[in-house]
Amino acid sequence: DAKTTQPPSMDCAEGRAANLPCNHSTISGNEYVYWYRQIHSQGPQYIIHGLKNNETNEMASLIITEDRKSSTLILPHATLRDTAVYYCIVRTNFGNEKLTFGTGTRLTIIP
């Protein structure tokens, strides 16, 4: 069963902020939200993860709602190189739980 729901595709103008939503209404208290992306012809790339607080790194920001049932990945100034499939994944950090990819969102940055 899919733990996350993402829109299949989105467009964003170059230079604007790209906001990618993810629903995870059945997330449990010990599950983290992870984001990876996969640029064409490459392997997936880790972007960011969080539990309940908002997180920011050099690539993106992650905003998690207070009830933790949804989150948004924000790419603050999208470039053409950000065109990729973005995967939102929920996973505990205990044991050796698998990293299971859903169908993701295909983000296209428009010049």
Added chain:
Amino acid sequence: DTEVTQTPKHLVMGMTNKKSLKCEQHMGHRAMYWYKQKAKKPPELMFVYSYEKLSINESVPSRFSPECPNSSLLNLHLHALQPEDSALYLCASSQVNMGFTNEKLFFGSGTQLSVL
């Protein structure tokens, strides 16, 4: 060095051939993974090695045989494959903290396999 290197990048093989995919990392990671990705689909986990021991096998057919000869290398031996096994095969690695695999996986660019 934060790279996971996979060879070959492309492979074409017949159904009676035996071939191997190779993966190498020098980040000191003690967990290594094989994923399979069909066109326009998400990656699917096949195998996980932790400290050179197989820890997860996702009910993969025996025509796929993984091997982890040391902490830096991971192989996938292929024998008697079917055309439906044609896919992108991705290798990944991660740290192991206190016996648990880390959430941050580093992926290679994959081997595009075609079975004729």
